[in-house]
Amino acid sequence: MKAPPAIRFERVTLSYGARTVWSDLSLDVAAGTFVAILGPNGSGKTSLLRAILGLVQPSAGRIDVLGRAPHRGDPGIGYVPQHSSFDPELPFRGRDLVRLGIDGHRWGVAWADPAANASVDRALAEVEAVAYADAPIGRLSGGEQQRLRIAQALVGNPRILLCDEPLANLDLRYQQAITDLIAGWRDRTGGTVLFVTHDVNPVLRVVDEVLFVVNGRWAAGAPDEVLRSERMSELYGSHVDVVRVHGRILVVGESTESGFNIEEPHHAPAVVVDHPEQP
């Protein structure tokens, strides 16, 4: 008996008005899978997460999340949104942010609740954020805020974690730490991770599958199947090279009269740092 997928897309098309973001997307994500969602800016990666959250409705096709249609406020989903900073003067602590993940959506005033506080403490310890949990959240670094956001997403014990560019604006050290944190949660709980990123390299060690979305088209599968020159050229509709250097993957477009055929070179880092080789 095969377990039902955590998330299933059946021939899903997403449009905003006349513009189709992507079409005919079919995908099964098995429970416990770490999926990297890749593609250039504006290719609809965030929209995909919003569709799973029930915030946008597909124009065709069907989405199943944990065996149900997507619905807003699904407690089975934890969400780490794209980085947005907090006002440095905001009277709000990391601890308060994590607490919102437990009961922030409920009406009324939040009273002292020892059980909720214990859950918050546990979540803070899991992401190693105890040291700064009582400081004003707007004065923390991007990496510290990101750990708190992950604690907030995980405190309600979700089965699916959606992360939207959680590594943006972080230095390499933090990128590794955040990746390990999320992969550790997946290993420990058997949860499913959908991880939107413009650079696959920091998560390459832990990724099971990639979904690459370009110009309304998509390709999904194991990283080694999808991140190949033929497959990517087909996807972009023009010649693209996938280059492996020092265990890193670069997707590079050829230059044309109007510039490069890939508007956003797939993360060509200024400094190439050694990473463990893919097996």
Place this chain on the structure above:
Amino acid sequence: MDQLVTLLGYEFVQNAIAAGFVIAIVSGVVSGFVVARNMSFAVHALAELGFTGSAGFLLLHLSPVLGLLFGSAITAVFIGTLGVRARGRDVVVGVVMAFGLGLGVLFITLYKGYANQAFAILFGTITGVSRGDVLLLLAIGAVTLIALAAIYRPLVFATVDPEVAEARGVPVGALAVGFLLIMAAAVAEAIQVVGVLLILTLLITPGAAAERLTPRPGLAIAYSVSIALLCTLGGILLALITNAPVSVFVTSLSFACYLLARFAIGPRRPELRPVAARAS
């Protein structure tokens, strides 16, 4: 001192203090959210169009306090429905405010009664409130605080972290309109003390001072309410003793509180410093 005791015996003084007490609590609680949601300009618009409502009600021989509430509530609905997104909001506020203020000028021109009623709305009338006004203010204040308590948690969520709040099913847009209506009521109340033109002294300054004192959201509201109470009641008493207008003292006291919080007390609070030892 004797003079003060004598003054406290007068009914108008008791009314002023009772009204000031209610108004300060409402202003203190609401101002924390006004600051966090960055809505100073909207407060200003609600107050000025409260003035229009008030002038309109005077023209119709109706209660100017209810006129204030009416004017600012209508404005809240307009701003809330036309400009929910933060980016377009200031523009919408400006557009609505300009039109409404024009109407206010028309009403005042048409009004043949005492011009000092309009003057009182612009600069505050706390020492002129009747027992009936106090009860009205108390009722508005109670409804405002109950409404705010009912939406407190999701409002905090939507204010601090709107993306995740939306994903968790919090009705972010409806809460924005709801909070504007709460602001409208708080504005109608605070105008009684400081008037339309000085409204920000009660609806911004206490919250702005409080956030310099603590990173705890609950404690910040307590500080904000305390500061609003100190400024309002202190302002009323000083005005009674000196015969100068109340708003002069309320604005001075609240500015002093802000400066003290920002430059003297806040910088000495260890819990407000960025964490020195960064564990990562």
